[in-house]
Amino acid sequence: MQRKFSVYKRRLIRLHKLQARNVKRASRHPYAVPVFVFVGLLILTGAVVFAYSLINKNQQAPPAPKVVIINHDHVEQIVPSIEPTVGKLLAKLHITLHQGDVVEPSLATSINQDDFRINIYRAVPVEIVDGSQKTFTYSAATTARAIATQTGNKLYPEDYVTTVPVNNFVTHLAIGEQVVINRATPVNLNLYGTMVQIRTHASTVAALIQDKHIQIQANDQVIPAPNTPITANMPIFIVRKGEKLASVTQAIAMPVSTVYDNSLAYGTSAVRQQGSAGQEIITYQDQLQNGIVVSSTPIQTVVTVPPVTEIVVEGTNLSGIKGDMALAGIAPSDYFYADYIISHESGWCPTKAQGEHYCPAIPDNPMTPYGYGLCQATPGYKMASAGSDWATNPITQLSWCNGYAVSRYGGWYNAYEHWLHNGWW
Numbered sequence: 509m510q511r512k513f514s515v516y517k518r519r520l521i522r523l524h525k526l527q528a529r530n531v532k533r534a535s536r537h538p539y540a541v542p543v544f545v546f547v548g549l550l551i552l553t554g555a556v557v558f559a560y561s562l563i564n565k566n567q568q569a570p571p572a573p574k575v576v577i578i579n580h581d582h583v584e585q586i587v588p589s590i591e592p593t594v595g596k597l598l599a600k601l602h603i604t605l606h607q608g609d610v611v612e613p614s615l616a617t618s619i620n621q622d623d624f625r626i627n628i629y630r631a632v633p634v635e636i637v638d639g640s641q642k643t644f645t646y647s648a649a650t651t652a653r654a655i656a657t658q659t660g661n662k663l664y665p666e667d668y669v670t671t672v673p674v675n676n677f678v679t680h681l682a683i684g685e686q687v688v689i690n691r692a693t694p695v696n697l698n699l700y701g702t703m704v705q706i707r708t709h710a711s712t713v714a715a716l717i718q719d720k721h722i723q724i725q726a727n728d729q730v731i732p733a734p735n736t737p738i739t740a741n742m743p744i745f746i747v748r749k750g751e752k753l754a755s756v757t758q759a760i761a762m763p764v765s766t767v768y769d770n771s772l773a774y775g776t777s778a779v780r781q782q783g784s785a786g787q788e789i790i791t792y793q794d795q796l797q798n799g800i801v802v803s804s805t806p807i808q809t810v811v812t813v814p815p816v817t818e819i820v821v822e823g824t825n826l827s828g829i830k831g832d833m834a835l836a837g838i839a840p841s842d843y844f845y846a847d848y849i850i851s852h853e854s855g856w857c858p859t860k861a862q863g864e865h866y867c868p869a870i871p872d873n874p875m876t877p878y879g880y881g882l883c884q885a886t887p888g889y890k891m892a893s894a895g896s897d898w899a900t901n902p903i904t905q906l907s908w909c910n911g912y913a914v915s916r917y918g919g920w921y922n923a924y925e926h927w928l929h930n931g932w933w
Contacts, residue, residue: 572869574619575828578603579771580628593618594626606631608646608658612769612778612821621856623828625773636661638689651819654781655687665784665814666692666707693738697812698745700791702755704812710738722746723808752794754804760786763817772823774830775847783818786811829856829902836906838920845924846909849933853884858902861888874899883909883933 573588580603591597595615598605605611608631631646636659649655652669663669668690692707695716710716714734717724724730724746731745762785772778788811792804826834830847838846854860857867862879864872874880880888881898882905891898894908910920917923917933927933 572867574624575622576619576624576626578626578628580626581630589619591619598626598628603628606646608634608648610648610650612772613776613823614778617776620851621773621775621828621830623773623825623831625771625776625823625825627771634659635686636689637686639691649780651781652687653816654819656689657782661689663689664692664707665786665816666709668692668709693740695738696741696743698743698747699789699810700746700748700753700755702757702789704757704789706812708738712737713744716744717746720810720812721808722810727751752801753807754792754794756790756792757812758788758790760788760811760813760815762786762815765817765819767819767821768824769821770824772821772825773828774823774826774843775851776823778821779818780821781817781819784816786815787813829858832903832906835903836910838906838910842913842920845920846906846913848924849920849927850882850909852927853879853933854882856882858882858900858905860884862886871899881905883912885909885912 573590576587576589576597578585578587578598578601585601587597587601589597589600591600593615594611594613594617597619598611598615605628610629610631612627612629629648631648634645634647634655636643636645636656638661643659643661645659647655647658649658652671653663655671656663656669670688670690671685672688673685690709692709694705694707697704697706699722706720708716708719710719712734713730713732713736716738717730717734725748727749729745729747729749731747732742762783764783767780788809790809791807793807794801795803795805826843830843833843833846834840850856855867858881859868859871859874860866860881861871861873861876862884871880874888877887879886881891882902885891885905885908888899891905891908894911895901895904898904898908913920913923913933917926923933
């Protein structure tokens, strides 16, 4: 065994010597050094490329710029932008906002389409008259209540807020108007055992009862007397004897008034006046049998806090890619439903493949077997039935999407309802 090991060892030594001689001979060759250097650099370059690919494996390609139209200071400015929001774009362009200026849509709104429109309304001097207190400020808000709220005044739904023209600029220091706040008086009302604070412009208890539409019956007692003048925080009791009454307080939904504005892009919106929900008390008369309530009948409803209407502006300008809905044959009554689905499927990116979180300028993988395009057709190449340019043309894609919505769901509304319930279509 030892002899065999010695023989193997001698053979291994001879092999190493032979390899060393071969290396020496190769090194004497005139091209040996350049070849070794080239191979070494090739290996090093491959290692660097591999490391760089690992580092950037999860990085996204830069988003394609959107065309943005900004109206400010009597100038229409058109810029390409990759900024994600209105606020970031205005900051990058060094467009300064001053006290009371209004931006529509809001600074937090995402810039998610071409021909995105931004309107900046510059504030003008306004005088706020709140009782004996007068405040000079600036505002570009469009309603009296919005102006007063914007300048930090606490308003209650019952307060009257009006504007009056300014006749003497030197005296009032306001260019166009005064905002006058007429405060309602707070009163503590006990309505059949339910205590609530209300506000009123009524001058007497009787006028308050009439203003709130409280139905007084023959066996009701009003304290203090109906002809008593209203004062701040005074208690008023309305009591019914001989009957068991119960009251329930519930909210009144905030009303919303929509204003349509063609100077804003379709799908964008802004709030021009903040609204709020109201409150009401429903009084029930209980029917008793053996001391047990067997039924309750509502006898009256009193609004204790009136709701305030929220005023919302909705953009209607269909320029840009969303304007292609009309060119693709989508009916105006279906714009909302189509916009909702497409916004959630692709963010209005005609070159987006499923799983991509950005909008490539040119398609990365239009032949993917998964979702692709505005409507995330699966696979995307079946949109070729609408046109050979299906991979990049939004009108072609929308034409296919329109046919799909009609053939599969019977229309965009049904497709929208399906999307709401299932998160896909």
